[in-house]
Amino acid sequence: MSNSAINFKHIQKTFGAETIIENLSFEVEAGEFITILGSSGSGKTTTLKMVNRLVEPDSGVIEINGQNIEQINLIELRRKIGYVVQQIGLFPHLTVEKNIATVPELLGWDKTKTQSRVKELMELVKLPYEEYSDRHPNQLSGGQQQRIGVARALAANPQIMLLDEPFGAVDAITRKELQKQIKLIHQELNGKTFLFVTHDINEAFYLGDKVMIMDKGKISQYDTPKNIIKNPETEFVKDLLDTIYEEESLWRMLK
Template identity: 55%
Template sequence: MIKFEHVSKVYTDGFKAVDSVSFEVPEGEFLVLIGPSGSGKSTTMKMINRMIPHTNGTISIDGKDITKLNPSELRRNIGYVIQQIGLFPHYTIEKNIAIVPELKGWDKEKIKDRVKELLIMVDLDPEVYGSRYPKELSGGQQQRVGVARALASDPRVLLMDEPFGALDPITRDQLQDQLITLQRKLKKTIVFVTHDMDEALKLGDRIAIMKDGNLLQIDTPEKILQEPASNFVEEFIGKDRIIQNPELMPVVSVMTTRVVTSLLNLSPEKALLMMRQQKITSLIIENDLDDSFIGLISAYELIKKMNSIQSIEEILIVPEHTLTITATAKDAIMMMPSVKYGVIPVLNEAKKVVGIVTRGTLLTALSSQWTELEGINE
């Protein structure tokens, strides 16, 4: 458990970056720190591993005051992922991941097994990527390596400072989903800094909203959406996100009408180019005769199988579940757990797509009944 007790950071010129902040992060929780520039969110996170020393108050991990611990040893037991990734360019991917275990004195065979395990965990083939150098990887692949390196010594605490902020929307969405999957499996204590409210709502078990060095509200996404603590919080999260009763909300209020469509004759290369240009993760496929819905293409599957398919029809997904325009937000909430890739097409009477519902668009439909809807996040 991480505990802040009246923690402040005051610089020599008198500027107070963090002002008497107190909160706890229970073991296994994913806490997101968010706020405008200069709010103190990154400073707060960096004080946990003493990258920035705090001025007043106490920060403890598992009951131990971090100022009583050796800084180097403290950092070796805390995973750290940053936006710039920070991979060593002259080291192979295997060597980059192995750095902390080597510093901790692990034997070579154990390190080798751990590196292989982690590369598989972040969906990178060890045989293909292990011997490569960072410059030979895409930005998204490098960020996966950064996550793997942070997990290398199996730390209980993971700090992530806007790790996906520099990535394109498709890659960012993929890595967010992968991080959610990893967290369900590993149950690390994660403190994650972002400036993106959609990212915070998607990832966090709880969200801490900061402004001018003060902690304004720390609550679950549902609680923050339902009961923002101040006018600033309400404005910051966006009034359009404030929760209503999902049973009374028409599905059209939680779907996006920004739907990009194509026919099946589009080549895989052109499909991927279109998705990147339009910044989407799902491409809707229509019948060339009447524009009715046929299925969808996932950017994740397309990227994964780009070199092994001749036609996008080979990865066409025909959803078992769709919604009509008369459905409600609650219908979408109940359906979402069984929907592959988290996309529900909304069809009109002519079976044409008028919008799509995603996990992101559903955030505004969450209510106090959330916990009664079993498995929504599974």
């Protein structure tokens, strides 16, 4: 029996005369953490946005848990999917608690259940409820705001999380800490599927159970980090790996 959470079948997408995605097929199993790596224009964000139908493909089929997403009510589909972007988009006039509670309140959860969920999620992202619940976004650091963004996306307990370069706007030290935390969150949430877009090769290989490397709307390689490093399948992948080796060489020279 298939354990597929996301399945792309021969997806094509063009914008005007430009082909962004060309005959894209891949499968993500439930509970996997998949990173999508590529340079600007590779199609990685477009691929992510097609999962929750922010972008519609021109042809092909996308399935969530074995069901064609075109046959799922759009509101119902998006309730099953958490979405985190680089521009976090917290509501500035609402407290941290109210920001996280946005979707549960829209779904009509009672106050006790909603507050319990908010406390649980704030504990998960390491921002204690007693200390942070009454703060507003402008009273938080960039890294803290991003963690609240993750908590808000998880509030309705979605089975799939889409993350589009969520740590791209924070400093390097904060980014490393957030990477560790998101990896731990995925492990603690046993069974949830994460799709994480990045242009940072180190981030992709650190976080991903598998890495999907995209180039010009196609998959160059889709495998575990270990297998990609051992057996790069295309020149594009080899060139990506060379950038890591060059950085390592530079740091060795400077020691």
